[in-house]
Amino acid sequence: MPEGPSLVLLREAAARFRRRTVRDVDGDSTLDLQRMHGRRVVAVRTWGKHFLLEFSSFSLRVHMLMFGSWRIDDPKPKTPRLALAFDNGTLYFYASSLKYVEGDLDDTYDWRRDVLSPDWNPGLARRTLKHALDVLACDALLDQDVFAGVGNIIKNEVLFRIRVHPLTPVGELPPRKLGQLVAQAREYSVDFLEWKRQGVLRRHWQVHRQRNCPSCGGRLEKARLGERERWAYFCPHCQPGG
Structure with a gap:
């Protein structure tokens, strides 16, 4: 299971997508992934083992569970749980749990x-x-x-x-x-x-x-x-x- 420091490294790598617009969405998650299509990333944050992409009124929370992983511009030869394409690259997640967090993250996370x-x-x-x-x-x-x-x-x-x-x-x-x-x-x-x-x-x-x-x-x-x-x-x- 990726621990907090590994999520910080992900946050640093994904910082390039801050203030960028989601151009395309794909993945085998049952979550309504298209909700993020055309939305602009406000902030890239982490809390413990949670990776957070913040949009204007909601955030995507990614938890990698025991065997989750991520890649940027280097997809694995299998369908990702989520792929978010931006003008400057694509962020992939595998074997992870996805959830939307509504409202201000400060109301959810201490x-x-x-x-x-x-x-x-x-x-x-x-x-x-x-x-x-x-x-x-x-x-x-x-x-x-x-x-x-x-x-x-x-x-x-x-x-x-x-x-x-x-x-x-x-x-x-x-x-x-x-x-x-x-x-x-x-x-x-x-x-x-x-x-x-x-x-x-x-x-x-x-x-x-x-x-x-x-x-x-x-x-x-x-x-x-x-x-x-x-x-x-x-x-x-x-x-x-x-």
């Missing part, structure tokens, strides 16, 4: 909850977590209402950075650890974005899809944990508990 937004508010995240004391750390980090944009890679790496076991309830985290969890959700996302830009992201994975702990050398554990049952990679020695 930008303070997006870990890569200039409006990110760590204090708000911390206050929210204080009302979720029974939630496991691995689930808390994947909660898009708290950490919009954080995905499984970021979750695993953040928990290793702060040496917290994935099955630790939020309420058992000392204040310092809770602060680290919130801070690293943002910091690792920023690092992820820069490494992704450079094409070196996988070189920096400490535990995600790795076999041995980079700190103690011990064997990492891999298990589907939490309510979402997403794969967790962690070191039982360096991240005790659970």
Whole structure:
């Protein structure tokens, strides 16, 4: 599943279509795609894992689910979920969920909850977590209402950075650890974005899809944990508990 930093890169690449008019629309989505035909893109935005094309009275929301992808001027040899043609190029989406958001995006999205937004508010995240004391750390980090944009890679790496076991309830985290969890959700996302830009992201994975702990050398554990049952990679020695 593409995580928040990958959506930021899409937003940057698609910025060329801002203030451009949709000249043609195609795709196999059941959404009324022709609604966008002839409409001008007002803004290209993201919120967490949502890519947003804003028009004058509505927006298109694209969520790439588990296996979604996008391309510009380089279509795959199969029918896209959506293809938007502009005078300066064509934007393609595959295996994605499409939805229209009516009205002002500010009425739908709280930008303070997006870990890569200039409006990110760590204090708000911390206050929210204080009302979720029974939630496991691995689930808390994947909660898009708290950490919009954080995905499984970021979750695993953040928990290793702060040496917290994935099955630790939020309420058992000392204040310092809770602060680290919130801070690293943002910091690792920023690092992820820069490494992704450079094409070196996988070189920096400490535990995600790795076999041995980079700190103690011990064997990492891999298990589907939490309510979402997403794969967790962690070191039982360096991240005790659970």
